Amino acid sequence: MNRSDLPLHTSRAVAVLSAAALCLSAAGCSSLLNEGTAAGAGIAGAAVAGAVTDNAAVATGIGLGVQAGARAALQYSQRRVxxxxxxxxxxxxxxxxxxxxxxxxxxxxxxxxxxxxxxxxxxxxxxxxxxxxxxxxxxxxxxxxxxxxxxxxxxxxxxxxxxxxxxxxxxxxxxxx
Structure with a gap:
């Protein structure tokens, strides 16, 4: 399966995550990471949830869980720095x-x-x-x-x-x- 075979929302999530990964390699990008991590994780979580279930409540819960996990991981990394x-x-x-x-x-x-x-x-x-x-x-x-x-x-x-x-x-x- 290549990227063109993915649903549009999944392709967007992959693009957001790729941009976040690219940002990690650029110094001075911390404000973008702080603001964008939760949003990008929410989009990615929603894309994954949309592929797993059609239930909006379950999809929302998965998206929020991924978002919270990503924010916690970023804060953990910042505390280590x-x-x-x-x-x-x-x-x-x-x-x-x-x-x-x-x-x-x-x-x-x-x-x-x-x-x-x-x-x-x-x-x-x-x-x-x-x-x-x-x-x-x-x-x-x-x-x-x-x-x-x-x-x-x-x-x-x-x-x-x-x-x-x-x-x-x-x-x-x-x-x-």
């Missing part, structure tokens, strides 16, 4: 003494969001000998924009420094912590 950025910042700051400054940067394997970079400094050490932690101040620097600054905490976990702030930047990442 944010966690990777937090790990990079924590690694850069972990070995620093108070008032020392280091650079940090991210490079995402899947460009859901653009790569970021900035500077990080340790403002104070907190915790104790059995729970060493640091309060850090970091910047996110973008070309042509003023730097954005954030405060967070990191703690040592064995040999690694990990992000320890429960809500690092709601303004920066919305509810996707």
């Amino acid at each position: 944010h966690a990777a950025a937090q790990d990079r910042i924590a690694q850069a700051a972990g070995g620093l003494a108070v008032d020392a400054v280091a650079d940090w940067k991210t490079d995402h394997a899947v460009p859901l969001e653009p790569a970021e970079h900035g500077r990080v400094t340790v403002s104070r050490e907190i915790g104790g000998k059995s729970l060493p932690c640091k309060e850090i101040l970091f910047s996110v620097d973008e070309e042509g924009k003023p730097s954005a600054f954030y405060i967070a905490a990191i703690c040592r976990d064995g040999q690694n420094w990990k992000w320890a702030t429960a809500e690092p930047a709601t303004e920066r990442w919305g509810s996707l912590q």
